[in-house]
Amino acid sequence: MIKAIIFDLDDTLLWDQKSVKEAFTATCQVAQQKYNVDPEALEEAVRKEARELYSSYETYPFTQMIGINPFEGLWGNFLDDDDNFRKLKDIVPTYRKEAWSRGLKALGIHDPEFGYELAERFPVERRKNPFVYEETFNVLDELKEKYQLLLLTNGSPDLQNTKLEITPELVPYFHHIVISGAFGRGKPDPSIFEHTLTLLSLQKEEVIMVGDNLMTDILGASRVGIHSVWINRHNKERNEVIPDYEIKHLEELYPILDTLNKQ
Numbered sequence: 001m002i003k004a005i006i007f008d009l010d011d012t013l014l015w016d017q018k019s020v021k022e023a024f025t026a027t028c029q030v031a032q033q034k035y036n037v038d039p040e041a042l043e044e045a046v047r048k049e050a051r052e053l054y055s056s057y058e059t060y061p062f063t064q065m066i067g068i069n070p071f072e073g074l075w076g077n078f079l080d081d082d083d084n085f086r087k088l089k090d091i092v093p094t095y096r097k098e099a100w101s102r103g104l105k106a107l108g109i110h111d112p113e114f115g116y117e118l119a120e121r122f123p124v125e126r127r128k129n130p131f132v133y134e135e136t137f138n139v140l141d142e143l144k145e146k147y148q149l150l151l152l153t154n155g156s157p158d159l160q161n162t163k164l165e166i167t168p169e170l171v172p173y174f175h176h177i178v179i180s181g182a183f184g185r186g187k188p189d190p191s192i193f194e195h196t197l198t199l200l201s202l203q204k205e206e207v208i209m210v211g212d213n214l215m216t217d218i219l220g221a222s223r224v225g226i227h228s229v230w231i232n233r234h235n236k237e238r239n240e241v242i243p244d245y246e247i248k249h250l251e252e253l254y255p256i257l258d259t260l261n262k263q
């Protein structure tokens with residue numbers, strides 16, 4: 001009998017990738033107005049430079065372990081009470097400016113001051129563009145009647161809470177919200193999944209994890225024996241991590257829960 005559902009946040013309930021895309025589009029259009037650059041080429045160049053820079057900093061192993069991606073680094077403030085987050089907070093202003101300046105440079109434009117301007121614009125655009133999947137609230141409305149709901153998200157508490165503040169309708173659905181940066185380790189570490197079971201006062205057989213990332217949500221759940229549902233909206237290829245169930249839309253959870261509850 002399933003008694004609780006653990007949801008991932010980004011790209012499971014919130015459409016983070018679309019928000020990032022829209023923020024890039026809006027910011028790159030500013031550059032198009034000034035320098036007549038191809039906005040898509042600039043976006044691609046900045047994404048590439050950002051990934052490279054991000055992995056060159058001493059904070060990289062920490063951001064990997066907690067689960068904070070390079071594009072979150074382009075808009076998060078990381079005002080978290082922890083030495084690693086303080087390092088990240090100190091690095092990100094330079095990181096952003098460099099990522100945008102180098103992206104411009106890759107297109108032949110040397111203007112670090114404008115790079116800074118774009119770097120400051122991106123976080124503003126990201127905040128303006130929160131997207132939720134069309135079915136998110138209907139599904140949560142349905143499920144909250146029968147199950148405890150727990151939100152389990154990798155990231156900086158400051159940044160994940162910012163995402164929740166700009167989509168305030170989500171928080172009331174959840175009995176518990178667990179953010180890896182506050183816990184100390186991120187998915188797929190088994191300890192954070194065991195922590196959720198403790199919070200719920202349930203056994204592993206009584207919960208189900210729903211998430212879009214095979215290497216964090218599904219791998220972590222399977223390591224502790226929690227039923228896993230992979231939400232694969234965009235036909236991603238499978239890898240060696242095998243989810244118990246695969247869906248394309250959150251409403252497909254209903255028959256899965258019915259089946260598990262009959263066992």
Ligand SMILES: [Mg+2]
Nearest residue numbers: 008010011212
């Ligand atoms: Mg996710």
